[in-house]
Amino acid sequence: MSTPLLRAIDLCKEYRLPRGQTLRALDNVSLEVMPGEVLGLVGESGCGKSTLGRCLLRLTDLSSGAIIFDGQEISSLGERAMRPLRRQIQMVFQDSYASLNPRRRIGDLIAEPLRVHPDENGQKRSRAAIDARLAELMELVSLPASALARYPHEFSGGQRQRINIARALALSPQLVVADEPVSALDVSVQAQIVNLFTDLRERLGLTYVFIAHDLAVVRQISTRVAVMYLGAIVELGETDAVLHKPAHPYTAALIAAVPEPVIRHGTSLTLLRGDIPSPISPPSGCRFHTRCPKAEARCSAEAPELRPLQNDHAAACHFPLMDSL
Amino acid sequence: MRAEAPLLEVHDLSVSFRSRGRYIPIVEKVSFSVGSREILGIVGESGSGKSVTAMAIMGLIDAPDVKITGSARFRGQELVGLPQKAFRHLRGRDIAMIFQDPMTAFTPVYTIGWQIDEQIRAHEALSKTGARARTVQLLGDMGVPDPERTANRYPHQLSGGLRQRAMIAMALSCNPVMLIADEPTTALDVTVQAQILDLLRNLRHNYGSSVLLITHDMGVVAETCDNVMVLYSGRVAERGPGEAIFAQPAHPYTAALLDSIPPLTGPRPARLPSIAGSPPAPLERPSGCAFAPRCHYAHESCVMLPPLISYGSQDVACVLPVEGRPLPPRVVADVA
Numbered sequence: 001m002s003t004p005l006l007r008a009i010d011l012c013k014e015y016r017l018p019r020g021q022t023l024r025a026l027d028n029v030s031l032e033v034m035p036g037e038v039l040g041l042v043g044e045s046g047c048g049k050s051t052l053g054r055c056l057l058r059l060t061d062l063s064s065g066a067i068i069f070d071g072q073e074i075s076s077l078g079e080r081a082m083r084p085l086r087r088q089i090q091m092v093f094q095d096s097y098a099s100l101n102p103r104r105r106i107g108d109l110i111a112e113p114l115r116v117h118p119d120e121n122g123q124k125r126s127r128a129a130i131d132a133r134l135a136e137l138m139e140l141v142s143l144p145a146s147a148l149a150r151y152p153h154e155f156s157g158g159q160r161q162r163i164n165i166a167r168a169l170a171l172s173p174q175l176v177v178a179d180e181p182v183s184a185l186d187v188s189v190q191a192q193i194v195n196l197f198t199d200l201r202e203r204l205g206l207t208y209v210f211i212a213h214d215l216a217v218v219r220q221i222s223t224r225v226a227v228m229y230l231g232a233i234v235e236l237g238e239t240d241a242v243l244h245k246p247a248h249p250y251t252a253a254l255i256a257a258v259p260e261p262v263i264r265h266g267t268s269l270t271l272l273r274g275d276i277p278s279p280i281s282p283p284s285g286c287r288f289h290t291r292c293p294k295a296e297a298r299c300s301a302e303a304p305e306l307r308p309l310q311n312d313h314a315a316a317c318h319f320p321l322m323d324s325l
Numbered sequence: 326m327r328a329e330a331p332l333l334e335v336h337d338l339s340v341s342f343r344s345r346g347r348y349i350p351i352v353e354k355v356s357f358s359v360g361s362r363e364i365l366g367i368v369g370e371s372g373s374g375k376s377v378t379a380m381a382i383m384g385l386i387d388a389p390d391v392k393i394t395g396s397a398r399f400r401g402q403e404l405v406g407l408p409q410k411a412f413r414h415l416r417g418r419d420i421a422m423i424f425q426d427p428m429t430a431f432t433p434v435y436t437i438g439w440q441i442d443e444q445i446r447a448h449e450a451l452s453k454t455g456a457r458a459r460t461v462q463l464l465g466d467m468g469v470p471d472p473e474r475t476a477n478r479y480p481h482q483l484s485g486g487l488r489q490r491a492m493i494a495m496a497l498s499c500n501p502v503m504l505i506a507d508e509p510t511t512a513l514d515v516t517v518q519a520q521i522l523d524l525l526r527n528l529r530h531n532y533g534s535s536v537l538l539i540t541h542d543m544g545v546v547a548e549t550c551d552n553v554m555v556l557y558s559g560r561v562a563e564r565g566p567g568e569a570i571f572a573q574p575a576h577p578y579t580a581a582l583l584d585s586i587p588p589l590t591g592p593r594p595a596r597l598p599s600i601a602g603s604p605p606a607p608l609e610r611p612s613g614c615a616f617a618p619r620c621h622y623a624h625e626s627c628v629m630l631p632p633l634i635s636y637g638s639q640d641v642a643c644v645l646p647v648e649g650r651p652l653p654p655r656v657v658a659d660v661a
């Protein structure tokens with residue numbers, strides 16, 4: 001058994017709101033990411049998947065909990081101590097345009113991390129070394145070298161996301177956290193970028209935490225999936241196990257709600273009642289009990305723990321859908 | 326009005342925007358019709374002209390540098406060139422529209438109820454209490470919990486799903502015969518999207534309305550629409566019954582678009598079939614088939630603009646069926 005590249009232990013993130021209220025965005029979230037795997041984080045808006053991603057990157061400070069990256073505890077590191085680790089953990093965001101300074105050329109944008117961080121020997125990189133690396137990166141993301149001299153607005157959304165990926169890869173990171181990287185793209189372009197993520201992982205041995213709301217995209221790219229609801233992981237396991245044999249009623253409802261591009265007779269989407277409750281005053285016990293078709297008295301009283309059911313498949317439910325296991 | 330005539334009949338609708346002294350066609354000769362109680366889906370990627378088509382029909386493009394030609398007849402009345410004053414009677418009462426972002430469609434400074442009341446009273450002579458009664462009834466019909474209290478809330482106090490329901494309630498407040506919904510569920514979570522789609526599907530039974538549903542999501546179309554029109558770069562690529570198009574797309578663009586959606590069931594492909602490149606900008610649109618530069622089947626005959634021909638129950642702007650080599654039926658993984 002190899003050691004995890006990243007371990008998150010009991011992560012909590014609370015935001016103080018006016019009038020003494022607190023919003024618990026992350027509630028005791030624990031997970032492990034093995035080297036070379038793709039962990040998909042799915043859930044609806046407000047479930048905490050982006051907050052989790054930002055906490056893993058140390059872009060947002062935790063309220064409590066620990067993050068161990070490559071054997072080192074990083075959640076308590078200061079900015080300066082964190083800096084050398086930043087090159088190991090990179091990120092790609094949803095809005096490809098907002099991620100790029102519109103007044104700077106692509107070559108400049110991608111070269112910035114190379115200028116900021118010294119090379120493996122602790123030396124400042126020479127101009128020639130940077131140029132060589134830029135050429136390599138352009139080749140990696142299938143953009144012409146001429147793109148380096150141009151500005152962000154000259155590119156389409158898909159091309160801009162390639163630029164963002166090139167910049168994230170500039171320092172050869174081990175882990176890339178991608179937050180909804182293909183959600184803003186048209187389907188035909190989305191497929192190109194999903195394939196690019198897959199190819200790069202194979203070529204460079206990367207590890208991803210891939211955050212998305214689109215179950216089909218997550219299924220395509222992930223080796224394991226964590227499903228989040230109102231700040232907590234409700235189900236975790238191998239992609240095929242979670243998406244084909246969901247144990248948590250929420251996962252099952254989420255899958256059933258996805259409209260598929262196929263005409264089927266007599267079946268309509270399974271409807272979940274109501275909206276996601278406010279994370280400021282989440283329901284007692286199991287947070288899903290207000291919308292759950294299987295909820296019983298116990299569910300509103302007692303919060304279920306995330307417990308293993310079979311192999312690595314775990315769910316936080318008092319009455320997991322066992323027949324599907 | 327003849328009983329047989331469709332509710333909305335659009336013929337050769339073109340919309341051109343002027344830029345640097347010449348008109349650039351954004352939408353080119355689009356024709357389609359919507360029958361009574363029919364749900365027609367207009368699908369296409371960003372820039373395909375689907376929203377511009379709807380805006381033109383609704384008379385919402387009213388700028389001096391825009392040229393709209395062709396015809397759009399609604400219950401026999403010509404909408405192209407209709408003065409704004411006449412549109413005002415039509416919009417909201419006979420045709421209503423809902424948008425992707427319900428936050429910007431409502432004004433933030435009045436309550437939801439006030440805004441729906443106002444819409445009702447603008448078109449009908451109804452007292453304030455009468456209008457409010459209908460507002461509450463509508464909100465309830467749309468599945469808004471505690472409609473009386475919700476009517477007194479401001480848009481920002483509601484969740485995205487509730488705001489969208491309130492907007493549909495407002496759109497339906499004068500019993501329109503046609504509802505144009507422009508990406509109504511794109512901003513919503515899937516579990517809420519499923520509820521809203523269910524609501525739209527039931528409109529024709531409960532309100533007798535036809536729906537023109539604009540979306541980029543083929544899944545949403547399959548789930549809701551009777552008929553489909555696929556736009557690519559401002560032109561109709563294909564149109565026909567949803568059943569036929571999802572079983573056997575006749576245009577290579579439709580087929581490729583369906584293929585590039587990652588499957589949720591069945592085997593996972595190692596790589597997704599993707600369409601190389603991106604759609605052409607209106608200025609760079611080829612004079613022949615606009616999809617040819619990205620098409621696997623492109624050949625000499627594609628330099629000519631393919632006319633929309635009928636193939637089975639579909640109409641398709643592609644030369645393949647004419648040349649006797651139509652696309653094969655779609656292979657879809659079977660789900661238990």
